Amino acid sequence: QPPLPLVVNTWPFHSATQAAWKALSAGGSPLDAVERGCAQCEVDQCDGTVGYGGSPDESGETTLDAMIMDGNTMAVGAVANLRRIKNAIGVARAVMDHTKHTFLVGESASLFAESMGFVCEDLTTNRSLSIYSKWLDLRCQPNFRKNVTPDPTKSCGPYKPVRGLPEEKTSSLQKEVDLHSHD
Amino acid sequence: TIGMIAVDRNGNVATGTSTNGASHKIPGRVGDSPVIGAGSYADSLVGGAAATGDGDTMMRFLPSYQAVENMRLGADPTTACQKAIDRIQKRIPVFFGAIICANRTGSYGAACSKAPGFTQFHYSVFKPDLSQPLEEIVDCL
Secondary structure (H helix, E strand, C coil): CCCCCEEEEEECCHHHHHHHHHHHHCCCCHHHHHHHHHHHHHHHCHHHCCCCCCCCCCCCCCCEEEEEEECCCCCEEEEEEECCCCCHHHHHHHHHHHCCCCEEEHHHHHHHHHHCCCCCCCCCCHHHHHHHHHHHHCCCCCCCCCCEECCCCCCCCCCEECCCCCCCCHHHHCCCCCCCCCC | CEEEEEECCCCCEEEEEEECCCCCCCCCCCCCCCCECCCEEEECCCEEEEEEECHHHHCCCCHHHHHHHHHHCCCCHHHHHHHHHHHHHCCCCCCCEEEEEEECCCCEEEEEECECCECEEEEEEECCCCCCCEEEEEECC
16 A cells, blocks of 8 residues: 555645645645645745746736645635736635635736735746846747737737638647746 | 645545746636646545646646546556546647646556657655655656
8 A cells, every 4th residue: 555645746846845745744634735835836936837927928927827626525716817916826725715616817816815815916026027028039939829910920919810710720739848838 | 837736644635736827928818727627636536636738738638637537447647647648649649748646545656748848757746754755757658
């Protein structure tokens, strides 16, 4: 029989693993462990792919997504496109603990977080500003737009849709891998 | 992105994810991480799973839900993860993605999809008798 308890997480984010383990060892629930572990990654800004100051969008803003699920009750708390709040997994836990809903998004999720006592602050850092500036310098490449004008593979926006969409190819889902840009 | 599975000594399972998403995304875009069954899924009767990678692709296949269902049908965690990746590859032969799986008795595994610049996936584990996290590596399919 394999030993329990157990913590497993994607990527070699060891401080997050350790934080989750510490929570379990201290008598916390698996939910507490997941919340603590993910929160540690948010503080550490793991790999630039978690937490504030990473992955700026087309406007240069960092927004956060998080979700937590209880395998006993099947309860879920989730937030997406969360603005100005660093502790996204904490807000997801608050959605689970303090609402009968499952998933809050955008500005309204941020207002919910504020009402639950989470600190509202800018998620921009010098690093995210630098990433954004470089992207602008590269004429907004890489770019997720398609079938718009001007050509999004060569130019920044604003964009408008082009008429007469080309036939969709299944290979259009294949993209170049950026190990520091992932969900 | 981090995706995490925690199992206590009684086999209670929880999962979670946290991310700032894809760089240079269109404002308003949300990936797979906060989507139930895509970013992660948990069922204490079976186990849990969490995914990472290109969320625009992965969220269309609910790989975490699929992996947990694979375990429910008797697959060990590694096989469950591999089958979830394989199901996506059947439609999208090359994509950037990985998934971790653990069952309620403490077995765990992972799988990933080989893509240019991504041939192995590293993940982190803590279990009894370890004094620090263990880094596991899996070759991508």
